[in-house]
Amino acid sequence: MEEKLFRNEKIEFTDGLNRTFEKLPEDALFVVDRKLLQVTEGLMTFLEGKKMYLFDASEKNKNLSELEKIYDFLLENHVSQTLIAIGGGITGDLAGYAAATFKRGIPFVMVPTTLLSMCDSSVGGKCGVNFRGIKNYIGAFRKPDRIIICLEFLKTLEERELRSGLGEILKYGLIGNRLILDDLLSSDKDLFHLPMKEYILSGLLIKSEVVQADYSDQGIRNILNFGHNVGHAIESVLEGAVTHGEAVALGILAEIDLSTMKLGLNPETGIKAMKIMDKYGLRRKISADKEKLMEAIRKDKKNDENMRFTLLSELEKPEIKVMVQEAEILEALTVILE
Missing domain, CATH: 1.20.1090.10 (Dehydroquinate synthase-like - alpha domain)
Known part of the structure:
Protein backbone atom coordinates (compact mmCIF):
# COMPACT_ATOMS: atom_id res chain seq x y z
CA MET A 1 0.00 0.00 0.00
CA GLU A 2 2.79 2.44 0.88
CA GLU A 3 4.21 1.96 -2.62
CA LYS A 4 1.41 4.16 -3.99
CA LEU A 5 2.50 7.08 -1.81
CA PHE A 6 5.72 7.55 -3.75
CA ARG A 7 5.08 8.93 -7.20
CA ASN A 8 8.63 8.78 -8.47
CA GLU A 9 10.27 6.01 -6.45
CA LYS A 10 9.69 2.26 -6.56
CA ILE A 11 9.54 1.67 -2.81
CA GLU A 12 7.76 -1.22 -1.16
CA PHE A 13 7.52 -2.43 2.42
CA THR A 14 7.53 -6.15 3.16
CA ASP A 15 6.37 -8.24 6.10
CA GLY A 16 9.28 -10.29 7.34
CA LEU A 17 12.60 -11.41 5.96
CA ASN A 18 11.26 -14.46 4.13
CA ARG A 19 8.81 -12.31 2.18
CA THR A 20 11.68 -9.97 1.32
CA PHE A 21 13.85 -12.80 0.06
CA GLU A 22 10.96 -14.17 -2.03
CA LYS A 23 10.83 -10.89 -3.94
CA LEU A 24 14.47 -11.09 -5.05
CA PRO A 25 15.38 -12.78 -8.35
CA GLU A 26 17.04 -16.16 -7.98
CA ASP A 27 19.88 -15.44 -10.42
CA ALA A 28 20.84 -12.05 -8.99
CA LEU A 29 24.33 -11.01 -7.92
CA PHE A 30 24.70 -9.67 -4.38
CA VAL A 31 26.82 -7.13 -2.54
CA VAL A 32 26.24 -7.79 1.16
CA ASP A 33 27.46 -6.13 4.35
CA ARG A 34 29.46 -8.96 5.91
CA LYS A 35 28.37 -8.28 9.49
CA LEU A 36 24.72 -8.93 8.55
CA LEU A 37 25.51 -12.62 8.18
CA GLN A 38 26.18 -12.84 11.91
CA VAL A 39 23.12 -10.90 13.06
CA THR A 40 20.39 -11.74 10.53
CA GLU A 41 18.89 -15.18 10.96
CA GLY A 42 18.24 -16.88 7.65
CA LEU A 43 20.33 -14.57 5.49
CA MET A 44 23.18 -17.03 5.04
CA THR A 45 20.68 -19.77 4.19
CA PHE A 46 19.09 -17.54 1.57
CA LEU A 47 22.46 -16.62 0.06
CA GLU A 48 23.75 -20.19 0.00
CA GLY A 49 24.82 -21.09 -3.53
CA LYS A 50 24.33 -17.54 -4.78
CA LYS A 51 27.06 -15.34 -6.18
CA MET A 52 27.91 -12.62 -3.70
CA TYR A 53 30.57 -10.12 -2.76
CA LEU A 54 30.92 -9.65 0.99
CA PHE A 55 31.77 -6.09 1.91
CA ASP A 56 33.22 -4.88 5.22
CA ALA A 57 31.09 -1.75 5.35
CA SER A 58 32.83 1.35 6.68
CA GLU A 59 33.51 4.88 5.48
CA LYS A 60 37.18 3.92 5.27
CA ASN A 61 36.33 1.15 2.78
CA LYS A 62 33.99 3.29 0.70
CA ASN A 63 36.74 4.00 -1.81
CA LEU A 64 37.96 3.37 -5.35
CA SER A 65 39.99 0.32 -4.31
CA GLU A 66 36.91 -1.44 -2.93
CA LEU A 67 34.91 -0.35 -5.97
CA GLU A 68 37.47 -2.02 -8.22
CA LYS A 69 36.99 -5.29 -6.31
CA ILE A 70 33.26 -5.12 -7.00
CA TYR A 71 34.01 -4.47 -10.68
CA ASP A 72 36.18 -7.61 -10.66
CA PHE A 73 33.30 -9.55 -9.09
CA LEU A 74 30.92 -8.25 -11.76
CA LEU A 75 33.39 -8.88 -14.58
CA GLU A 76 33.69 -12.50 -13.50
CA ASN A 77 29.98 -13.15 -12.95
CA HIS A 78 27.70 -10.65 -14.67
CA VAL A 79 25.81 -11.53 -17.84
CA SER A 80 22.46 -9.77 -17.53
CA GLN A 81 21.60 -10.22 -13.87
CA THR A 82 20.40 -7.63 -11.39
CA LEU A 83 22.87 -6.41 -8.76
CA ILE A 84 21.29 -6.38 -5.31
CA ALA A 85 22.77 -4.49 -2.35
CA ILE A 86 21.83 -5.74 1.11
CA GLY A 87 23.15 -3.39 3.77
CA GLY A 88 23.17 0.18 4.96
CA GLY A 89 23.95 3.43 3.22
CA ILE A 90 27.64 2.75 2.68
CA THR A 91 26.90 -0.58 1.00
CA GLY A 92 24.16 1.02 -1.09
CA ASP A 93 26.35 3.94 -2.17
CA LEU A 94 29.20 1.69 -3.28
CA ALA A 95 27.08 -0.96 -4.99
CA GLY A 96 24.88 1.70 -6.56
CA TYR A 97 27.89 3.43 -8.11
CA ALA A 98 29.17 0.09 -9.41
CA ALA A 99 25.74 -0.59 -10.94
CA ALA A 100 25.64 2.90 -12.46
CA THR A 101 29.02 2.60 -14.15
CA PHE A 102 29.64 -1.09 -14.94
CA LYS A 103 28.73 -1.67 -18.62
CA ARG A 104 27.33 1.90 -18.48
CA GLY A 105 24.63 0.69 -16.12
CA ILE A 106 23.11 -2.60 -14.99
CA PRO A 107 19.84 -3.36 -13.11
CA PHE A 108 20.05 -2.50 -9.41
CA VAL A 109 17.90 -3.26 -6.35
CA MET A 110 18.49 -1.91 -2.85
CA VAL A 111 17.48 -3.71 0.34
CA PRO A 112 18.34 -1.17 3.06
CA THR A 113 19.00 -2.70 6.47
CA THR A 114 19.69 0.33 8.70
CA LEU A 115 17.31 3.01 9.92
CA LEU A 116 19.43 5.65 8.22
CA SER A 117 19.35 3.94 4.82
CA MET A 118 15.64 3.15 5.09
CA CYS A 119 14.63 6.74 5.78
CA ASP A 120 17.17 8.52 3.62
CA SER A 121 20.12 7.20 1.64
CA SER A 122 18.39 4.39 -0.29
CA VAL A 123 16.14 6.96 -2.00
CA GLY A 124 17.08 9.64 -4.49
CA GLY A 125 19.72 8.00 -6.61
CA LYS A 126 22.90 9.52 -5.22
CA CYS A 127 25.72 7.01 -5.09
CA GLY A 128 29.48 7.15 -5.01
CA VAL A 129 32.69 6.83 -3.04
CA ASN A 130 34.92 8.92 -0.84
CA PHE A 131 38.15 10.26 -2.36
CA ARG A 132 41.29 11.50 -0.61
CA GLY A 133 39.32 11.60 2.64
CA ILE A 134 36.58 13.80 1.18
CA LYS A 135 33.05 12.46 1.54
CA ASN A 136 31.26 11.35 -1.66
CA TYR A 137 33.58 13.31 -3.94
CA ILE A 138 33.23 10.80 -6.79
CA GLY A 139 29.72 9.76 -7.66
CA ALA A 140 26.73 9.62 -9.95
CA PHE A 141 22.95 9.66 -9.95
CA ARG A 142 21.46 6.17 -10.29
CA LYS A 143 18.10 5.34 -8.75
CA PRO A 144 17.58 1.74 -7.72
CA ASP A 145 15.04 -0.03 -9.92
CA ARG A 146 13.38 -1.17 -6.69
CA ILE A 147 13.81 -0.43 -2.99
CA ILE A 148 12.50 -3.12 -0.66
CA ILE A 149 12.21 -2.06 2.99
CA CYS A 150 11.82 -4.74 5.64
CA LEU A 151 11.52 -3.37 9.17
CA GLU A 152 12.65 -6.73 10.57
CA PHE A 153 16.21 -5.63 9.82
CA LEU A 154 15.88 -2.91 12.47
CA LYS A 155 15.91 -5.68 15.09
CA THR A 156 19.51 -6.45 14.08
CA LEU A 157 20.71 -2.94 14.92
CA GLU A 158 22.63 -1.85 17.97
Whole structure:
Protein backbone atom coordinates (compact mmCIF):
# COMPACT_ATOMS: atom_id res chain seq x y z
CA MET A 1 0.00 0.00 0.00
CA GLU A 2 2.79 2.44 0.88
CA GLU A 3 4.21 1.96 -2.62
CA LYS A 4 1.41 4.16 -3.99
CA LEU A 5 2.50 7.08 -1.81
CA PHE A 6 5.72 7.55 -3.75
CA ARG A 7 5.08 8.93 -7.20
CA ASN A 8 8.63 8.78 -8.47
CA GLU A 9 10.27 6.01 -6.45
CA LYS A 10 9.69 2.26 -6.56
CA ILE A 11 9.54 1.67 -2.81
CA GLU A 12 7.76 -1.22 -1.16
CA PHE A 13 7.52 -2.43 2.42
CA THR A 14 7.53 -6.15 3.16
CA ASP A 15 6.37 -8.24 6.10
CA GLY A 16 9.28 -10.29 7.34
CA LEU A 17 12.60 -11.41 5.96
CA ASN A 18 11.26 -14.46 4.13
CA ARG A 19 8.81 -12.31 2.18
CA THR A 20 11.68 -9.97 1.32
CA PHE A 21 13.85 -12.80 0.06
CA GLU A 22 10.96 -14.17 -2.03
CA LYS A 23 10.83 -10.89 -3.94
CA LEU A 24 14.47 -11.09 -5.05
CA PRO A 25 15.38 -12.78 -8.35
CA GLU A 26 17.04 -16.16 -7.98
CA ASP A 27 19.88 -15.44 -10.42
CA ALA A 28 20.84 -12.05 -8.99
CA LEU A 29 24.33 -11.01 -7.92
CA PHE A 30 24.70 -9.67 -4.38
CA VAL A 31 26.82 -7.13 -2.54
CA VAL A 32 26.24 -7.79 1.16
CA ASP A 33 27.46 -6.13 4.35
CA ARG A 34 29.46 -8.96 5.91
CA LYS A 35 28.37 -8.28 9.49
CA LEU A 36 24.72 -8.93 8.55
CA LEU A 37 25.51 -12.62 8.18
CA GLN A 38 26.18 -12.84 11.91
CA VAL A 39 23.12 -10.90 13.06
CA THR A 40 20.39 -11.74 10.53
CA GLU A 41 18.89 -15.18 10.96
CA GLY A 42 18.24 -16.88 7.65
CA LEU A 43 20.33 -14.57 5.49
CA MET A 44 23.18 -17.03 5.04
CA THR A 45 20.68 -19.77 4.19
CA PHE A 46 19.09 -17.54 1.57
CA LEU A 47 22.46 -16.62 0.06
CA GLU A 48 23.75 -20.19 0.00
CA GLY A 49 24.82 -21.09 -3.53
CA LYS A 50 24.33 -17.54 -4.78
CA LYS A 51 27.06 -15.34 -6.18
CA MET A 52 27.91 -12.62 -3.70
CA TYR A 53 30.57 -10.12 -2.76
CA LEU A 54 30.92 -9.65 0.99
CA PHE A 55 31.77 -6.09 1.91
CA ASP A 56 33.22 -4.88 5.22
CA ALA A 57 31.09 -1.75 5.35
CA SER A 58 32.83 1.35 6.68
CA GLU A 59 33.51 4.88 5.48
CA LYS A 60 37.18 3.92 5.27
CA ASN A 61 36.33 1.15 2.78
CA LYS A 62 33.99 3.29 0.70
CA ASN A 63 36.74 4.00 -1.81
CA LEU A 64 37.96 3.37 -5.35
CA SER A 65 39.99 0.32 -4.31
CA GLU A 66 36.91 -1.44 -2.93
CA LEU A 67 34.91 -0.35 -5.97
CA GLU A 68 37.47 -2.02 -8.22
CA LYS A 69 36.99 -5.29 -6.31
CA ILE A 70 33.26 -5.12 -7.00
CA TYR A 71 34.01 -4.47 -10.68
CA ASP A 72 36.18 -7.61 -10.66
CA PHE A 73 33.30 -9.55 -9.09
CA LEU A 74 30.92 -8.25 -11.76
CA LEU A 75 33.39 -8.88 -14.58
CA GLU A 76 33.69 -12.50 -13.50
CA ASN A 77 29.98 -13.15 -12.95
CA HIS A 78 27.70 -10.65 -14.67
CA VAL A 79 25.81 -11.53 -17.84
CA SER A 80 22.46 -9.77 -17.53
CA GLN A 81 21.60 -10.22 -13.87
CA THR A 82 20.40 -7.63 -11.39
CA LEU A 83 22.87 -6.41 -8.76
CA ILE A 84 21.29 -6.38 -5.31
CA ALA A 85 22.77 -4.49 -2.35
CA ILE A 86 21.83 -5.74 1.11
CA GLY A 87 23.15 -3.39 3.77
CA GLY A 88 23.17 0.18 4.96
CA GLY A 89 23.95 3.43 3.22
CA ILE A 90 27.64 2.75 2.68
CA THR A 91 26.90 -0.58 1.00
CA GLY A 92 24.16 1.02 -1.09
CA ASP A 93 26.35 3.94 -2.17
CA LEU A 94 29.20 1.69 -3.28
CA ALA A 95 27.08 -0.96 -4.99
CA GLY A 96 24.88 1.70 -6.56
CA TYR A 97 27.89 3.43 -8.11
CA ALA A 98 29.17 0.09 -9.41
CA ALA A 99 25.74 -0.59 -10.94
CA ALA A 100 25.64 2.90 -12.46
CA THR A 101 29.02 2.60 -14.15
CA PHE A 102 29.64 -1.09 -14.94
CA LYS A 103 28.73 -1.67 -18.62
CA ARG A 104 27.33 1.90 -18.48
CA GLY A 105 24.63 0.69 -16.12
CA ILE A 106 23.11 -2.60 -14.99
CA PRO A 107 19.84 -3.36 -13.11
CA PHE A 108 20.05 -2.50 -9.41
CA VAL A 109 17.90 -3.26 -6.35
CA MET A 110 18.49 -1.91 -2.85
CA VAL A 111 17.48 -3.71 0.34
CA PRO A 112 18.34 -1.17 3.06
CA THR A 113 19.00 -2.70 6.47
CA THR A 114 19.69 0.33 8.70
CA LEU A 115 17.31 3.01 9.92
CA LEU A 116 19.43 5.65 8.22
CA SER A 117 19.35 3.94 4.82
CA MET A 118 15.64 3.15 5.09
CA CYS A 119 14.63 6.74 5.78
CA ASP A 120 17.17 8.52 3.62
CA SER A 121 20.12 7.20 1.64
CA SER A 122 18.39 4.39 -0.29
CA VAL A 123 16.14 6.96 -2.00
CA GLY A 124 17.08 9.64 -4.49
CA GLY A 125 19.72 8.00 -6.61
CA LYS A 126 22.90 9.52 -5.22
CA CYS A 127 25.72 7.01 -5.09
CA GLY A 128 29.48 7.15 -5.01
CA VAL A 129 32.69 6.83 -3.04
CA ASN A 130 34.92 8.92 -0.84
CA PHE A 131 38.15 10.26 -2.36
CA ARG A 132 41.29 11.50 -0.61
CA GLY A 133 39.32 11.60 2.64
CA ILE A 134 36.58 13.80 1.18
CA LYS A 135 33.05 12.46 1.54
CA ASN A 136 31.26 11.35 -1.66
CA TYR A 137 33.58 13.31 -3.94
CA ILE A 138 33.23 10.80 -6.79
CA GLY A 139 29.72 9.76 -7.66
CA ALA A 140 26.73 9.62 -9.95
CA PHE A 141 22.95 9.66 -9.95
CA ARG A 142 21.46 6.17 -10.29
CA LYS A 143 18.10 5.34 -8.75
CA PRO A 144 17.58 1.74 -7.72
CA ASP A 145 15.04 -0.03 -9.92
CA ARG A 146 13.38 -1.17 -6.69
CA ILE A 147 13.81 -0.43 -2.99
CA ILE A 148 12.50 -3.12 -0.66
CA ILE A 149 12.21 -2.06 2.99
CA CYS A 150 11.82 -4.74 5.64
CA LEU A 151 11.52 -3.37 9.17
CA GLU A 152 12.65 -6.73 10.57
CA PHE A 153 16.21 -5.63 9.82
CA LEU A 154 15.88 -2.91 12.47
CA LYS A 155 15.91 -5.68 15.09
CA THR A 156 19.51 -6.45 14.08
CA LEU A 157 20.71 -2.94 14.92
CA GLU A 158 22.63 -1.85 17.97
CA GLU A 159 21.49 1.22 19.86
CA ARG A 160 24.15 3.40 18.26
CA GLU A 161 22.93 2.53 14.77
CA LEU A 162 19.38 3.52 15.71
CA ARG A 163 20.68 6.81 17.04
CA SER A 164 22.49 7.35 13.77
CA GLY A 165 19.23 7.00 11.86
CA LEU A 166 17.60 9.40 14.28
CA GLY A 167 20.07 12.07 13.12
CA GLU A 168 18.50 12.08 9.65
CA ILE A 169 14.97 11.81 11.09
CA LEU A 170 15.72 14.93 13.15
CA LYS A 171 16.68 16.69 9.90
CA TYR A 172 13.36 15.83 8.30
CA GLY A 173 11.50 17.15 11.32
CA LEU A 174 13.31 20.47 11.01
CA ILE A 175 13.08 20.98 7.26
CA GLY A 176 9.68 19.53 6.48
CA ASN A 177 7.55 17.97 9.23
CA ARG A 178 7.65 19.49 12.69
CA LEU A 179 5.24 16.82 13.94
CA ILE A 180 8.23 14.46 14.01
CA LEU A 181 9.92 16.77 16.51
CA ASP A 182 6.78 17.06 18.64
CA ASP A 183 6.35 13.31 18.69
CA LEU A 184 9.98 12.67 19.65
CA LEU A 185 9.76 15.19 22.47
CA SER A 186 6.47 13.94 23.88
CA SER A 187 7.00 10.20 23.46
CA ASP A 188 7.41 8.03 26.54
CA LYS A 189 9.02 5.27 24.44
CA ASP A 190 12.70 4.45 24.39
CA LEU A 191 14.78 4.31 21.22
CA PHE A 192 13.91 0.66 20.52
CA HIS A 193 10.14 1.21 20.67
CA LEU A 194 9.64 4.45 18.75
CA PRO A 195 7.22 4.30 15.77
CA MET A 196 10.07 4.00 13.27
CA LYS A 197 7.86 3.09 10.33
CA GLU A 198 6.00 6.40 10.71
CA TYR A 199 9.28 8.33 10.82
CA ILE A 200 10.64 6.42 7.83
CA LEU A 201 7.51 7.16 5.81
CA SER A 202 7.60 10.84 6.77
CA GLY A 203 11.22 11.17 5.72
CA LEU A 204 10.73 9.26 2.48
CA LEU A 205 7.69 11.32 1.52
CA ILE A 206 9.64 14.54 1.98
CA LYS A 207 12.67 13.25 0.13
CA SER A 208 10.80 11.64 -2.78
CA GLU A 209 8.84 14.85 -3.45
CA VAL A 210 11.99 16.94 -3.41
CA VAL A 211 13.89 14.51 -5.61
CA GLN A 212 11.04 14.45 -8.12
CA ALA A 213 11.20 18.24 -8.35
CA ASP A 214 15.01 18.42 -8.65
CA TYR A 215 16.63 15.07 -9.41
CA SER A 216 20.02 16.51 -10.42
CA ASP A 217 20.35 18.54 -7.19
CA GLN A 218 20.62 21.98 -8.77
CA GLY A 219 17.98 23.72 -6.67
CA ILE A 220 15.37 22.67 -4.11
CA ARG A 221 16.96 19.27 -3.48
CA ASN A 222 19.67 21.22 -1.65
CA ILE A 223 17.28 21.44 1.33
CA LEU A 224 18.21 17.83 2.10
CA ASN A 225 21.77 19.02 2.76
CA PHE A 226 20.78 20.70 6.02
CA GLY A 227 23.33 19.64 8.64
CA HIS A 228 25.55 18.01 6.03
CA ASN A 229 28.18 20.69 5.30
CA VAL A 230 29.42 20.52 8.87
CA GLY A 231 28.39 16.86 9.23
CA HIS A 232 30.52 15.68 6.33
CA ALA A 233 33.46 17.70 7.63
CA ILE A 234 33.14 15.98 11.01
CA GLU A 235 33.14 12.57 9.34
CA SER A 236 36.22 13.43 7.31
CA VAL A 237 38.22 14.82 10.22
CA LEU A 238 37.25 12.19 12.80
CA GLU A 239 37.70 9.32 10.30
CA GLY A 240 35.04 6.90 11.49
CA ALA A 241 34.89 7.91 15.15
CA VAL A 242 31.30 9.10 14.58
CA THR A 243 28.59 7.61 12.41
CA HIS A 244 27.01 9.54 9.55
CA GLY A 245 23.83 10.22 11.52
CA GLU A 246 25.75 11.34 14.60
CA ALA A 247 27.77 13.71 12.42
CA VAL A 248 24.63 15.08 10.75
CA ALA A 249 22.98 15.72 14.12
CA LEU A 250 26.07 17.63 15.26
CA GLY A 251 26.08 19.46 11.94
CA ILE A 252 22.45 20.38 12.49
CA LEU A 253 23.30 22.07 15.80
CA ALA A 254 26.07 24.13 14.19
CA GLU A 255 23.92 25.02 11.20
CA ILE A 256 20.99 25.98 13.42
CA ASP A 257 23.38 28.41 15.08
CA LEU A 258 24.35 29.74 11.64
CA SER A 259 20.65 30.03 10.80
CA THR A 260 20.08 32.14 13.90
CA MET A 261 23.00 34.37 12.92
CA LYS A 262 22.19 34.71 9.24
CA LEU A 263 18.42 34.34 8.91
CA GLY A 264 17.05 35.21 12.34
CA LEU A 265 15.88 31.68 13.19
CA ASN A 266 14.19 31.51 16.59
CA PRO A 267 16.76 30.16 19.11
CA GLU A 268 14.01 27.89 20.48
CA THR A 269 14.59 25.66 17.44
CA GLY A 270 18.10 24.88 18.64
CA ILE A 271 16.86 24.23 22.16
CA LYS A 272 14.26 21.79 20.83
CA ALA A 273 16.88 19.95 18.75
CA MET A 274 19.23 19.68 21.74
CA LYS A 275 16.44 18.32 23.95
CA ILE A 276 15.71 15.58 21.42
CA MET A 277 19.40 14.71 21.12
CA ASP A 278 19.79 14.56 24.90
CA LYS A 279 16.63 12.49 25.32
CA TYR A 280 17.80 9.77 22.92
CA GLY A 281 21.52 9.86 23.71
CA LEU A 282 22.91 11.60 20.65
CA ARG A 283 26.20 13.31 21.46
CA ARG A 284 26.26 17.11 21.28
CA LYS A 285 29.99 17.71 21.64
CA ILE A 286 33.12 16.41 19.96
CA SER A 287 36.84 16.96 20.34
CA ALA A 288 38.21 18.12 17.00
CA ASP A 289 40.55 20.70 15.56
CA LYS A 290 38.51 23.70 14.44
CA GLU A 291 40.90 24.58 11.61
CA LYS A 292 40.81 21.03 10.24
CA LEU A 293 37.02 21.13 10.27
CA MET A 294 37.15 24.45 8.46
CA GLU A 295 39.51 23.03 5.84
CA ALA A 296 37.13 20.11 5.22
CA ILE A 297 34.16 22.48 4.92
CA ARG A 298 36.04 24.52 2.29
CA LYS A 299 36.42 21.35 0.19
CA ASP A 300 32.73 20.47 0.35
CA LYS A 301 31.44 19.75 -3.17
CA LYS A 302 28.35 21.91 -2.56
CA ASN A 303 30.47 25.07 -2.60
CA ASP A 304 31.22 27.24 -5.62
CA GLU A 305 33.56 30.21 -5.36
CA ASN A 306 31.77 30.87 -2.05
CA MET A 307 30.78 28.60 0.81
CA ARG A 308 27.09 27.75 0.48
CA PHE A 309 24.87 26.28 3.19
CA THR A 310 21.25 25.23 3.50
CA LEU A 311 19.90 27.08 6.53
CA LEU A 312 16.53 27.58 8.25
CA SER A 313 14.64 30.86 8.41
CA GLU A 314 11.88 29.10 10.38
CA LEU A 315 10.93 25.53 11.22
CA GLU A 316 9.96 23.81 7.94
CA LYS A 317 11.34 26.75 5.94
CA PRO A 318 14.82 25.90 4.65
CA GLU A 319 16.70 28.31 2.40
CA ILE A 320 19.28 26.95 -0.01
CA LYS A 321 22.70 28.18 -1.11
CA VAL A 322 23.04 30.79 1.61
CA MET A 323 26.51 32.35 1.38
CA VAL A 324 28.35 32.01 4.69
CA GLN A 325 31.62 33.57 5.79
CA GLU A 326 34.46 31.64 7.44
CA ALA A 327 34.25 33.71 10.62
CA GLU A 328 30.56 32.82 10.96
CA ILE A 329 31.25 29.13 10.47
CA LEU A 330 34.06 29.17 13.03
CA GLU A 331 31.74 30.82 15.54
CA ALA A 332 29.02 28.22 14.91
CA LEU A 333 31.48 25.36 15.35
CA THR A 334 32.04 26.39 18.99
CA VAL A 335 28.51 25.11 19.71
CA ILE A 336 29.64 21.52 19.13
CA LEU A 337 33.28 21.57 20.20
CA GLU A 338 34.41 20.57 23.67
